[in-house]
Amino acid sequence: MSTPARFDRGHTDDLMTFLAASPTPYHAVANAAERLEKAGFRQVLETDAWEGTTGGKYVLRGGALIAWYVPEGAAPHTPFRIVGAHTDSPNLRVKPLPDTGAYGWRQVAVEVYGGPLLNTWLDRDLGLAGRLSLRDGTHRLINVDRPLMRVPQLAVHLDRGVNTDGLKLNPQRHMQPIWGLGEAEEGDLIRFVAEESGLDASDVTGWDLMAHSVEPPAYLGRDRELMAGPRMDNLLSVHAGTAALAAVAGSAGSGTALPYIPVLAAFDHEESGSQSDTGADGPLLGTVMERSVLARGGSYEDRARALAGTVCLSSDTGHAVHPNYAERHDPTHHPRANGGPILKVNVNMRYATDGGGRAVFAAACERAGVPWQTFVSNNSMPCGTTIGPITAARHGIKTVDIGAAIVSMHSARELCGADDPFLLANALAAFLEG
Template sequence: MSTPSRFDRGHTDDLMSFLAASPSPYHAVANAATRLEKAGFQQVRETDAWDASTGGKYVVRGGAIIAWYVPEGAAAHTPFRIVGAHTDSPNLRVKPLPDSGAHGWRQIAVEVYGGTLLNTWLDRDLGLAGRLTLRDGTHRLVNVDRALLRVPQLAIHLDRSANDGLKLDRQKHLQPIWGLGDVEEGDLIRFLEQEEGLAEGEVTGWDLMVHSIEPPSYLGRDQELVAGPRMDNLISVHAGTAALAAASAGELEYIPVLAAFDHEENGSQADTGADGPLLGTVLERSVFARGGTYEDKARAFAGTVCLSSDTGHAIHPNYAERHDPTHHPRANGGPILKVNVNQRYATDGSGRAVFAAACERAGVPWQHFVSNNAMPCGTTIGPITAARHGIQTVDIGVAILSMHSARELCGADDPYLLANALVAFLEG
């Protein structure tokens, strides 16, 4: 295979900046939109009428973004090539009544979001980020990216069995501290209003979450690895954004699409999730805006393929017995093709051929992933997309370690290998 030339290690440098700047799904969407606008894409609003104009367009709804590029001469029945991903990551999220505390400690009440590795949030300096809703109905992104919060672990002197298997009560043991003194109702939101230069009482709603303030970094003697937060699944959001921007500059047989959803980590059942109507509505409206009929829409969907790009498990050197004995994805071995015959992943043989052809055109090596039969298999937006829209879907991704930790690990080459494969796929 030839060496990929479109993206190189500079893509990984840019990924690290993207991770650091995207502590919430709302930030990830805003950053993706900014990058697409630099490539000539324009935002269209769902409440406006859409026209038949060509070029790059995108829709934002909360923590989700759908972007697509209509080339000159595209027919109403032109099929789509979709890169699917998700913007959310497991973490701790602020409750509606956030101000709490006990015994002279001021704390923030949080709820566990998704399948979080709870112990990775202990004794870690944490910031606070998300979206504020103002009294006039507008939104403001907020990111307090400094040591504001901390979830302190119990000292080993008070729990001599901690190293024999730590058990955390989600309600009692994960509430972060952020100061001393008596609990004051409304204290957190007043603090955020001051941080943002807003008048007291201007914030009437919020979607807030904590994040590790430790920046992403290269790791290892030869810097072959990258450690950082939210790799699941901002690696794919970043790669998909870069691939769509790159593909829009070339000759296209299909209409390339990026669909980055929210709420995958808790089942995708939301108006911004893959199990909601957002993607189908956007694709249908694109067909109809170009003068298409229901027949055109059916033809377009029948020829459409989606690559559901999400992280998967690299073989763990300390727990190799947890993996399938004949499938060992390795860091820097290229993207993985994920297969599960019980449809936890949507890949079949014909989808494998589509992915293999894209990797071959891009000069990108790729690997197989399948779960150990004795271990439960996770899932993705892939089966949901296939079933909901009748679209052929293939599950792929980057192999990482420490999935769902506050800080994950991947090979430094794999992000740009993925991006190169996605460009080749989108270009057809």
């Protein structure tokens, strides 16, 4: 029997707002935290002693967020139900010495982060966002959300074979954006972003800045059945997980019994391997779960029992079949836009799904009344991976890889079915409820 759907097209409207307001992982977790605060969650500091109280709590660290809800009657050995996701997307990030240029053009020195489709960053109006680290040890979010930079492509007259031989881009020589005219001046960019934040540049001692497209998300198609936007890999899952956790916590606060402790784990640095203090390969999630058990009076044995019964849905975008390149997909598995979330399977465990995990996901979708699909890679092509196998191996918990089907993955602007975000959110909410 399915439960009434919590989310509809209004969820997709809100996703578009979330994407536009979250040009960096730091903005994404700040916006997710704001939504959780409105749902009654409160931030706990890692440096403080934790209390074993019930209710919603969350930890923020850089571009990562771990949030959980302890229901009434939860025992120290109560298992967790985790929605895992990541907050980072492939992009162009500012180097430590950012001021460069040549031939009368002022440019910004950038480094390529992750595996973007480089050509999608050409001739696109770019803003600049991230965080500034200040002398007093605090951080300030910055978002210059207007056309500021541009990576100009070489004219076809100077690259006659571009349409027949293909575009060849060197990440060092061809991807440095222009942002003005004149000679490069040391400290110019940081002075500019400091002024944009109302700060004195002398107070800025570090920065984590990145380019983003300023074109807003939009519906498209004859019937507006598609949605285009930036950073859907993987803020679509972060947004869905946040909405699902808030909804489930609201139901529990109204008297619905929860057999599990629902968790949202949104990590940074998945696109570069997850090996950081805020990545899925770091200790953050395990530390939070252990401290939650201990704060409720639990022991090592209680922690072991809790993790033994824990399940994680690793939610990340996957590939919808591309109509112009159908031969690149498996010939019998063709996920489609607006067909519901996809279950990702790879027998070499590049995805963490097994038969038992499939059963957990199928039950959640059935309970939510949500259709679902299966994805496997073409045998002749290497398979990607997610935080799923890392989470399973690091914490010894059952993990299932799922997500929403999109095309143009790792483009500066990706495309999905407009119904898939809320179908995913409904499935995640049913999973968190158990």
